[in-house]
Amino acid sequence: MSGPGKAAGMPGRGEISLGARFVLLAAVSLTLMVVDHRQDHLSRVRQLLTLAVYPLHAVVDLPFTTWSSLASAVSDRREMIRENERLKTQLVIAQYRLQGLNALARENQRLRELLDSYEELDEDRVLIAEILSVDLDHYSQRFIINRGSVDGVYPGQPLLDADGVVGQVESVSRMTSEALLITDADHAIPVAIERTGLRTIAEGTGDSNLLRLPYLTNSADVVKGDRLVTSGLGDVFPAGRPVGIIEEFVMRPGQNFAHVTARPVAALDRDQEVLLVWHDVGEGHVEPAAGAVLK
Amino acid sequence: MRAGGSHWFAPAVSVVAALVLAIVPLPDSIAPFRPDWVAVVLLYWSLIEPRRYGMLTAFWLGIVLDTLSGSLLGQHSLALLLIVYLSQRLHLRIRAFPASQVATLVIVLLALYELVLFLIDGFAGRYVPLVERWAPVLTGGLLWLLVLVVVERSRQAAEARM
Numbered sequence: 001m002s003g004p005g006k007a008a009g010m011p012g013r014g015e016i017s018l019g020a021r022f023v024l025l026a027a028v029s030l031t032l033m034v035v036d037h038r039q040d041h042l043s044r045v046r047q048l049l050t051l052a053v054y055p056l057h058a059v060v061d062l063p064f065t066t067w068s069s070l071a072s073a074v075s076d077r078r079e080m081i082r083e084n085e086r087l088k089t090q091l092v093i094a095q096y097r098l099q100g101l102n103a104l105a106r107e108n109q110r111l112r113e114l115l116d117s118y119e120e121l122d123e124d125r126v127l128i129a130e131i132l133s134v135d136l137d138h139y140s141q142r143f144i145i146n147r148g149s150v151d152g153v154y155p156g157q158p159l160l161d162a163d164g165v166v167g168q169v170e171s172v173s174r175m176t177s178e179a180l181l182i183t184d185a186d187h188a189i190p191v192a193i194e195r196t197g198l199r200t201i202a203e204g205t206g207d208s209n210l211l212r213l214p215y216l217t218n219s220a221d222v223v224k225g226d227r228l229v230t231s232g233l234g235d236v237f238p239a240g241r242p243v244g245i246i247e248e249f250v251m252r253p254g255q256n257f258a259h260v261t262a263r264p265v266a267a268l269d270r271d272q273e274v275l276l277v278w279h280d281v282g283e284g285h286v287e288p289a290a291g292a293v294l295k
Numbered sequence: 296m297r298a299g300g301s302h303w304f305a306p307a308v309s310v311v312a313a314l315v316l317a318i319v320p321l322p323d324s325i326a327p328f329r330p331d332w333v334a335v336v337l338l339y340w341s342l343i344e345p346r347r348y349g350m351l352t353a354f355w356l357g358i359v360l361d362t363l364s365g366s367l368l369g370q371h372s373l374a375l376l377l378i379v380y381l382s383q384r385l386h387l388r389i390r391a392f393p394a395s396q397v398a399t400l401v402i403v404l405l406a407l408y409e410l411v412l413f414l415i416d417g418f419a420g421r422y423v424p425l426v427e428r429w430a431p432v433l434t435g436g437l438l439w440l441l442v443l444v445v446v447e448r449s450r451q452a453a454e455a456r457m
Contacts, residue, residue, distance in 0.1 A: 021350040022380040029354065029376060032369030037419055042368055049362040056311075056363065060319050135320040137364045140421070171365075178365055186421065206424075 043171065047149075050173035057134050057144060057176065064133035068272075124238060125278040127151060129159075131271060132176065141167075141181035141208060141268075147276060148175045156236055159274045164242035164265040165189065165230060166274050181268050182243065183208045191243050192231040196221050199231045202243060202262060208269045211244050213260040218251045220258065228262055238279045242266075306340050306348065310356065313337075318363055327427045330434040333360055334375060334408050338401060339442055341379045345386050353379040366412075367419055374411035378404040394443055402436040 016024075036042045129145040147153050149172050157169040159179055167181040180187050185206040191213075192199045198220060202211045216222060226246040232239025244262035251258050313332035321329060333356055340348040357372025364371070382389065382404060389397055409432055 018350070018380065018383055022376060025350050025354045026373055026376050029357065029369035029373040033367045033373070033415065033419075036368040046362065046368065049358065049368075053359060053362050056314055056318070060315055064320075133320050134318050135326065137366065140365070142365055 046171065047173045050171075050176065050178075054173075054175055057132055060134050061132045127276045127278075128273050129153075129177075129276050130273050140186070141184035141204065141206065142170070142178055143181070144176050144178055145169075145274065145276075146176060148173050148177050150174055151276075152278070153177045153276060158237045158277045158279055160241060160277055161266045161271050161274050163267060164244070165237060166266045166268060166271060168236060169276075179274075181208060182266075183211060183264060183268060189237065189243060190231045190233040191228045193222055193246075194227040194229045196226075198222070199233065202228060209263055210247075211262040211264055213246075213262060214257060216249075216258050216260045217256065218253065218258045220260075222246055222249050222258075222260060224249060238277060306344075309336050309340070314359065314363065317360070328430045328434045330438045331405060331408060331431050332438070333371075334378065334405060335401070335435050335438050335442065337375060337379060338382055338404065339439075341382055342386065342389060345383050349379060349383060350376060367415065370412060370415045373415070374408045377411055378408050381407070394440075398436055398439055398443075401439045402432060405432045405435040 183204040187204040228243040230237040313336040353375040360371035
């Protein structure tokens with residue numbers, strides 16, 4: 001690694017005292033941190049570094065990938081047949097629902113035309129990404145996916161699974177990207193209560209089963225079991241995607257806001273694969289708007 | 296210098312192993328107890344061969360750790376620099392210590408390491424659990440004792456063979 005290589009050529013190392021070296025390198029570290037925290041200048045450096053440590057990620061992920069492919073290779077024939085049956089049933093149900101939706105989409109389009117506000121309802125481009133089995137930091141809800149700038153991934157890109165919103169891409173390197181779950185304590189997502197259309201913000205808590213909605217007043221029309229969907233504000237997430245289900249609504253008399261929590265609907269801690277969505281957000285959106293970005 | 300001190304193979308392998316162990320996924324129940332593998336291994340080598348593995352090694356390893364864990368660039372560097380600096384300042388005295396005292400000192404250094412990470416997380420406005428944070432210090436201390444036993448055994452075995 002870098003250590004021995006650096007130490008091999010150490011001209012003049014005896015001249016600088018231990019304390020001076022410590023102060024010097026500590027100052028470099030501090031400067032790096034401040035720059036990294038305040039600005040974006042280091043994102044190129046970070047991309048290169050991430051590419052450099054890619055072999056480590058790959059090595060750690062390898063046994064897990066091998067195991068799961070082995071497991072599927074030797075899995076019982078009967079089990080396969082059963083799974084196949086189950087998937088067929090699911091597909092039929094999904095297609096039945098889709099028929100209804102297609103009809104609705106056509107009707108919607110016709111009504112829009114009538115109202116002269118016809119807009120092209122684009123199909124979003126999607127790509128399956130696999131989550132690498134790498135544990136970054138036990139307390140932050142981050143993960144690495146096996147798609148990078150080669151695949152056109154961009155920072156702020158939404159990630160979904162079959163059930164709902166998973167998170168968003170935070171930084172992109174060539175082969176991999178780092179993403180943040182919606183339950184990360186640093187993440188906030190603009191949502192709407194599906195039943196009433198009330199818009200608010202859902203914040204992560206650091207617990208992958210819990211979202212917090214800190215900006216709902218005591219008089220808000222919210223009950224346990226209400227579904228949360230993305231509101232589409234902030235232009236990061238596509239609108240109308242399921243986010244969570246209200247789990248608790250407790251009024252706090254004498255305080256501005258009620259205590260409201262929700263449970264995410266996406267299988268955040270069980271996902272193996274996620275869907276990267278290229279969601280068209282019009283021109284001129286270089287920076288994601290406030291509210292939908294990391295705090 | 297001691298015989299065998301010239302080769303870099305063992306340190307390199309142990310450092311790579313420590314990096315892998317630092318990011319390998321663990322079940323949720325034991326993940327909070329994951330020791331700071333890299334810090335322990337680095338402390339070990341910086342005490343064994345202080346002239347070879349010192350500040351620069353600590354700095355670069357820290358940068359690698361920061362990249363791997365997505366923390367601020369320089370965060371782990373600073374923490375590693377501090378503990379390696381202190382261990383090298385005390386280096387001569389440490390050599391005279393009995394193993395139990397060295398282990399205590401290592402635990403103190405690891406606690407300091409976690410404290411630095413903790414403070415920087417706090418300044419950066421990141422989520423910081425207060426209590427669970429300190430579990431790696433204890434497991435790190437245990438790991439240190441384990442390393443000492445293994446190394447001592449293999450060294451004795453090697454000398455016996457000669």
